[in-house]
Amino acid sequence: MKSAQQTDLNASTEEKIKEAARIVFTRKGYAATRTRDIAEESGYNLALINYYFRSKEKLFDIIMLEQLQVFVQSISGIVNDQTTTLQEKINLLVSHYIDMLIANPGLPIFIMNEVNANPEKFISKIGIDVGIKDVFILKQWHEMAERHNAPTINPLHLIMNLVSMTVFPFIASPLLRNKTEMSVEEFNSMMMERKKLIPIWIMAIVQSTFDS
Amino acid sequence: MKSAQQTDLNASTEEKIKEAARIVFTRKGYAATRTRDIAEESGYNLALINYYFRSKEKLFDIIMLEQLQVFVQSISGIVNDQTTTLQEKINLLVSHYIDMLIANPGLPIFIMNEVNANPEKFISKIGIDVGIKDVFILKQWHEMAERHNAPTINPLHLIMNLVSMTVFPFIASPLLRNKTEMSVEEFNSMMMERKKLIPIWIMAIVQSTFDS
DNA sequence: GTCTATATACGGATAGAC
DNA sequence: GTCTATCCGTATATAGAC
Numbered sequence: 420m421k422s423a424q425q426t427d428l429n430a431s432t433e434e435k436i437k438e439a440a441r442i443v444f445t446r447k448g449y450a451a452t453r454t455r456d457i458a459e460e461s462g463y464n465l466a467l468i469n470y471y472f473r474s475k476e477k478l479f480d481i482i483m484l485e486q487l488q489v490f491v492q493s494i495s496g497i498v499n500d501q502t503t504t505l506q507e508k509i510n511l512l513v514s515h516y517i518d519m520l521i522a523n524p525g526l527p528i529f530i531m532n533e534v535n536a537n538p539e540k541f542i543s544k545i546g547i548d549v550g551i552k553d554v555f556i557l558k559q560w561h562e563m564a565e566r567h568n569a570p571t572i573n574p575l576h577l578i579m580n581l582v583s584m585t586v587f588p589f590i591a592s593p594l595l596r597n598k599t600e601m602s603v604e605e606f607n608s609m610m611m612e613r614k615k616l617i618p619i620w621i622m623a624i625v626q627s628t629f630d631s
Numbered sequence: 632m633k634s635a636q637q638t639d640l641n642a643s644t645e646e647k648i649k650e651a652a653r654i655v656f657t658r659k660g661y662a663a664t665r666t667r668d669i670a671e672e673s674g675y676n677l678a679l680i681n682y683y684f685r686s687k688e689k690l691f692d693i694i695m696l697e698q699l700q701v702f703v704q705s706i707s708g709i710v711n712d713q714t715t716t717l718q719e720k721i722n723l724l725v726s727h728y729i730d731m732l733i734a735n736p737g738l739p740i741f742i743m744n745e746v747n748a749n750p751e752k753f754i755s756k757i758g759i760d761v762g763i764k765d766v767f768i769l770k771q772w773h774e775m776a777e778r779h780n781a782p783t784i785n786p787l788h789l790i791m792n793l794v795s796m797t798v799f800p801f802i803a804s805p806l807l808r809n810k811t812e813m814s815v816e817e818f819n820s821m822m823m824e825r826k827k828l829i830p831i832w833i834m835a836i837v838q839s840t841f842d843s
Numbered sequence: 844g845t846c847t848a849t850a851t852a853c854g855g856a857t858a859g860a861c
Numbered sequence: 862g863t864c865t866a867t868c869c870g871t872a873t874a875t876a877g878a879c
Contacts, residue, residue: 450663583799627835
């Protein structure tokens with residue numbers, strides 16, 4: 420899959436429909452998109468959707484699975500890497516995520532909304548390579564806490580903070596950009612700033628936890 | 632409006648339908664809810680929805696406006712209060728928001744999703760009392776920056792961090808709780824912990840910005 | 844494989860009885 | 862005010878021509 424997920428003019432009909440479906444589904448969500456929208460976006464006829472994918476829901480499931488992959492892909496690789504420090508992991512995660520989200524700004528709202536609407540349906544599909552327990556980054560965190568002889572605060576707080584500061588701005592972006600009359604370009608450049616800032620902030624948070 | 636937004640058994644039919652609509656709309660979103668769902672939730676017949684509210688969309692607009700109010704209410708009051716310090720404002724904002732979100736956990740996804748689906752429709756309705764510029768909290772921020780003789784980082788970063796760390800966990804909650812096999816109660820008590828932690832973290836972030 | 848035309852189901856809305 | 866029954870537009874899905 421292309422990281423920017425742009426339309427490939429040389430793709431097969433099936434691929435073009437999938438790509439059109441991705442665009443429309445991620446923009447409007449499952450319930451609000453009509454198969455006609457997808458047909459129109461793809462440039463093909465409505466009947467072809469069923470010819471290739473049998474039903475709107477089956478097509479959606481394929482798209483959703485792929486987008487979930489995009490959303491979590493390579494986290495596992497970064498987070499379990501035994502050769503990088505905690506600091507390097509944080510840098511990589513934030514940088515990777517912000518790049519991915521600038522390329523796919525609608526992804527977080529889409530995923531959170533659909534998972535919320537249908538938790539049982541998709542959550543089982545995510546797991547496997549993103550198990551939160553026993554990842555190497557947490558071992559490193561505990562070691563750091565021990566070095567500081569500090570009470571181990573729930574490390575989930577740390578992960579929450581990291582993901583929150585990275586992902587949430589994209590979720591709030593429609594609201595934020597309008598309220599502050601910010602352009603997409605200005606918003607993106609703020610996010611690029613945050614690639615450097617968030618790791619610094621996370622470390623400051625870690626320190627404050629040990630200090631108190 | 633009741634802050635916990637619970638069903639009032641003594642309410643009028645119209646109120647009961649509104650309450651049912653709020654529950655279903657905020658859980659499934661506009662597109663995915665059927666007027667039949669609202670009727671069922673309310674205990675009344677489907678026809679009464681149109682009798683009282685003329686159409687699904689008019690009912691939705693009423694709900695959406697009210698929920699936007701809930702979401703931003705009293706921010707303005709806290710943020711522009713000339714008698715409180717920056718630190719106090721942060722404490723109040725986080726504490727108020729976490730209480731509100733524990734009572735209405737589905738609200739952020741709902742609002743972000745609907746605003747995203749229809750930016751032009753609702754954004755104009757939010758503004759007025761939440762204008763981001765010229766609020767007192769930002770003046771205090773600039774003063775603090777000057778006292779530290781520090782380069783003024785875009786204060787939007789600070790607000791982003793505050794709101795992100797407070798609101799995003801509720802957005803990710805369906806996904807997070809399932810992946811970590813956390814109960815709602817456990818999640819909520821983590822959020823209660825964060826009422827104390829987030830202000831500390833925000834101050835640590837502020838300091839790190841000035842130090843670098 | 845791709846189209847047009849159509850069957851079928853579903854959801855929003857209303858008529859009319861009580 | 863509240864219900865049952867029903868209308869009608871719209872959306873998914875399929876049949877069948879090319």
